[in-house]
Amino acid sequence: MYDLDSSVELLLQPAAALSKGDDNIWRRHHFVWKQPETWVPQLTAWLLPHFRRDGFRRLKPGRFRDLCWDDFEWRDVLGRCLLADIDYHTDQLADVLDRATLRTYHGCRTDDAGSYFREGLLVHDRAHMTARLRSIVEQNQELNWFAPRLDAAIAEIDNTLDIGRLYVVAEDTFLLKHAAHYLIYGSEWIAAVLGSTGRKVLLKSGAPTLLEIDLPLRVATPGTLRELSAKLLAEWTRRACNQPDWHAPIDFSFCLRTDIPPDWIVDHSHPAELNDPLEQRRLYKAAVAGCAYCSPAPE
Known part of the structure; x- marks a missing residue:
């Protein structure tokens, strides 16, 4: 039987020690796309204050969605959970990613x-x-x-x-x-x-x-950072919902x-x-x- 509280706790636990909503969480942070443990907790902590009061009820972490890893709908799944438009949050994340190293x-x-x-x-x-x-x-x-x-x-x-x-x-x-x-x-x-x-x-x-x-990432163009931001948010959502044991094999160039x-x-x-x-x-x-x-x- 699905337990929302336990699923939310499981999602948030890796980010428990990190500052919530702090842009500086990305400063001098080094991450590897195919090692989600190097960026999923940071993105969880950064996203947390941007969730609606009923955001996790909408997200239903741990509840499988029958969507391909690169389906554009992952963006909509997360967008329904956030306080502002998904485009706004994509832009906000892109603005702070230039502090990190990939x-x-x-x-x-x-x-x-x-x-x-x-x-x-x-x-x-x-x-x-x-x-x-x-x-x-x-x-x-x-x-x-x-x-x-x-x-x-x-x-x-x-x-x-x-x-x-x-x-x-x-x-x-x-x-x-x-x-x-x-x-x-x-x-x-x-x-x-x-x-x-x-x-x-x-x-x-x-x-x-x-x-x-x-x-x-400071050497990447703003457009590229926005595209990377969108990829990170979509993959974060997929992982939160489907809890896969594999990473998305994205085709992403700088x-x-x-x-x-x-x-x-x-x-x-x-x-x-x-x-x-x-x-x-x-x-x-x-x-x-x-x-x-x-x-x-x-x-």
């Missing part, structure tokens, strides 16, 4: 992840990428056929959207499952210029690499127009098997399991 991820291919820990993660520099592409073509005999048409191939890929930008994601599950080409081939632009035949040369060096980055300094990069790993979205999701098995940074040469 663990994010970036996929690449490298033979030395140490370069990122020394130099940081740099925005897309088309001149640098073009020079790198020419070097790849010159150094690989199997691309001799491609050299005469390299300039034309570059001109055909006229996408300039990535220039001066870099991207990190809030959750690595979607990246690894649906966008693994970033790890398999490295630069998406170089792979696109080389095409389906030429890009195979990119598999000869390096290893698929997943970088972990602690991103201060587009940055500045380099990421080395001290924001905190870890890296090398996935051994990935499904290649450029090859009908064929299973790709990495030829090497690490990089020079993992196993430095003996002195």
Whole structure:
């Protein structure tokens, strides 16, 4: 039999020691989307004063809703429980999230992840990428056929959207499952210029690499913070109602127009098997399991 009081107590217990409704709860707070215990208590405490007097009766925590994790209706479920419009609370949360730091991820291919820990993660520099592409073509005999048409191939890929930008994601599950080409081939632009035949040369060096980055949310745009705020509120509501034992695998990117300094990069790993979205999701098995940074040469 459903017991509202016990369900509310279970929801509030992890936030019992936290200040209620305090914006500073996010100041210098570090959280990881896929570890709800790092942010659900904080959001519970922040939300509590914004609930209507009968808000928890409306929410019915612990009462399962037959909604997909990404259903827009989670927003409505919470909105009916709050004192003000859900858009207002979404904006209010977005305004204070810039005080926090979020663990994010970036996929690449490298033979030395140490370069990122020394130099940081740099925005897309088309001149640098073009020079790198020419070097790849010159150094690989199997691309001799491609050299005469390299300039034309570059001109055909006229996408300039990535220039001066870099991207990190809030959750690595979607990246690894649906966008693994970033790890398999490295630069998406170089792979696109080389095409389906030429890009195979990119598999000869390096290893698929997943970088972990602690991103201060102050560098995110207001629009991105609002979108993140909406995701957090919806997932909080889903967890409060359905009490799942898994996190929502959101597809959420941050587009940055500045380099990421080395001290924001905190870890890296090398996935051994990935499904290649450029090859009908064929299973790709990495030829090497690490990089020079993992196993430095003996002195």
